């Protein structure tokens with residue numbers, strides 16, 4: 571069997587020599603340093619200075635992160651003026667006024683119940699649940715929604731309230 575000594579073996583040898591010689595150099599430097607008598611303050615001054623720079627860097631980094639993320643808070647803008655819709659649940663219907671909106675409207679659903687607890691669910695024209703809030707007798711609960719997509723929306727009851735709970739659905743329109 572013929573043994574060949576190709577480019578790959580040379581590369582491995584070179585890498586090995588590089589790592590080995592680097593380790594020897596590092597050990598030599600550490601050994602030299604260890605023989606010198608280093609003052610405690612000399613080490614701590616450098617360390618503390620680096621730590622101060624690191625601290626300042628982190629303050630700037632995290633501070634700007636906080637400031638920038640303020641623009642992306644997922645809370646509704648209360649300064650927006652939107653329509654208020656009065657919604658009331660009852661056995662077994664939803665009453666709602668008004669029930670037609672322009673697409674893009676910011677709407678506050680002001681929700682209550684005339685009898686027992688109901689769960690208001692708002693479904694967009696694709697049948698996706700876009701908001702939900704409890705409808706409770708004696709309470710006004712608010713739900714803020716932006717109705718972007720034109721089409722027929724649906725209110726449905728999400729809290730079992732009686733034998734015709736499943737019929738408790740009502741449509742409303744969002745016009746383009």
Ligand SMILES: [Cu+2]
Pocket residue numbers: 688689727728729730731732735736738
């Ligand atoms: Cu119900």
